[in-house]
Amino acid sequence: MGNCYVIVIDGLGVGAQEDAAEYGDAEDNTLAHVCGETACKLPNMQRMGLGNIIPLASVPVTAEPLCGHGKMRERSAGKDSTTGHWEIAGIQLNRPFPTYPGGFPDPVIQQFCGGAGVERVLVNKPYSGTDVIEDYGQEHLETGYPIVYTSADSVFQVAAHVDVTPVERLYEWCEYARSNVLTGRHGVGRVIARPFEGRPGSFVRISDRRHDFSIEPPGHNLLNRLLEAGIKTYSIGKVVDLFTEQHFSQFRRTKHNAEGISQLLSLMSAVSDSFVFVNLIDTDQKYGHRLDAGGFARCLQEFDRAIPAIMDKVREDDLLMITGDHGNDPTSTSTDHSREFVPVLLFPASSAEQLNLGTRQTFSDIACTAAHFFGLETNFSGKSMLKRE
Incomplete structure (x- = not known):
């Protein structure tokens, strides 16, 4: 069966969604703008196919990408970490969580x-x-x-x-x-x-x-479904907090991305037939909200340097997916999140239904893909990205 890994690079958007103007984000494109402003080189993610998803000034298209690649649309209303991670886990919200631009009553x-x-x-x-x-x-x-x-x-x-x-x-x-x-x-x-x-x-x-x-998530989600099936679930980073410290067999909080990557590599050597959900927060917390495009680029490069070590630990029967949870364009005038598509990279490419995964209709395609990988029947709204046997 193997392990399924989902790595969320917090705030990594790849262009405004069609409804972004309703959120004030019509001009945002986190990854493209960071690459354009900083000439950020990401050679390992380039080989994975990152530059094949959208045009990037400093990350060219590669002829033979190592991953199935595409972008995902957020169907839920909102643009925050809870909404994004919940949708990745199969939960979709018809109404956004309340916000208070004038302060709390x-x-x-x-x-x-x-x-x-x-x-x-x-x-x-x-x-x-x-x-x-x-x-x-x-x-x-x-x-x-x-x-x-x-x-x-x-x-x-x-x-x-x-x-x-x-x-x-x-x-x-x-x-x-x-x-x-x-x-x-x-x-x-x-x-x-x-x-x-x-x-x-x-x-x-x-x-x-x-x-x-x-806030307490609905009970019908990927994590609960996995646990019910006897599959261990692991959180690295803030994911466990977004699911009220429930739904995980074990969790490891982290101070920064370097620790998150280290914890992931350690766990990859120890677990089997498990689901590992990782959040790397620095792009969002340290750089996106601070409008620091250079720091955002360096943070992406830090992760890029770790890609070979991560891929080396992906076994023959494992699955790795890399994505984002919303945008956070550090070149904009706003310090808030942005309503953007997010990238999806699926490794190995041979597992993907097709090399170019196109524009997926919901982040929940990741939940459907993970469920498919573990052979579970679910009714999440979305489609698996894996080949049908």
Whole structure:
């Protein structure tokens, strides 16, 4: 049977979807713009067929790609990590999670304050995560009031300095918000704890102590189906948080992409007949949101250098798929995610139904492909990309 690996390069879009204008993203094309601005060379992903999916200034077409290659359309409403990863796992949303461009309504904030035992919060509006602690960190130190902010995504983020609010207490606040406040019509996709440290002028977020409290996913998804069939499931990176710490036999959180790649290589040597779901977050968290095209390019090159080691560990009966979960164009004027197609690379190419996989109608084609690989019957909305026997 073998192992099935799905690697999500967070924020890796390959061009605006047809409905992108509704999200304000009609001009975005994360990968093409990064390649055009930085002349980023990705020789290993080029050999896989990345440059065959869309025109890329610095990643040419290859005549004999090693992977089935194409792009996938997001059918669910939204452009956030939860929506993207859920659709990859076979869950499709007809309505987007709620967003709060004007900040959260007073009853939500008042209920949060009551549960957290604080008089008030600071900010309560969309804000850059690094800018908000720079602009309000001093007031937070002086008052102890938590910093609450959001973004264009469906998130309720709580930042607190570790010298003012111990991390475990911050987690308790966020768990309270998730379970008691942000439910029903205010059921945001994620509540995120954002601890930080340092002094005014040099505040730094503690990325490895960040914790995401996701909304509970529907029970009918690829991960549950695999577990029911006795197939072990593994998470590397933030995936486990997007599925409420459920649906996985084992999970390994990571601080950065280098650790994620190391954990993947280690796991590939140890597991058999398993499903491994990986998120590499740095492209999105460190560079896409910071509008740093050069950093985004270097991050892609870091992953590209790891491709030979990863492919060497793919056994004859294994399957590897590489994709994204949404766009995050660092050359745009927006620090938010973008509504884009995402790439899909399927290795080995001999397993693919055809070398050019075209434009897939849903991210859930990955769930259908994984189910097909393990010989499972499902009714996910989508189509397998594997050859029919």
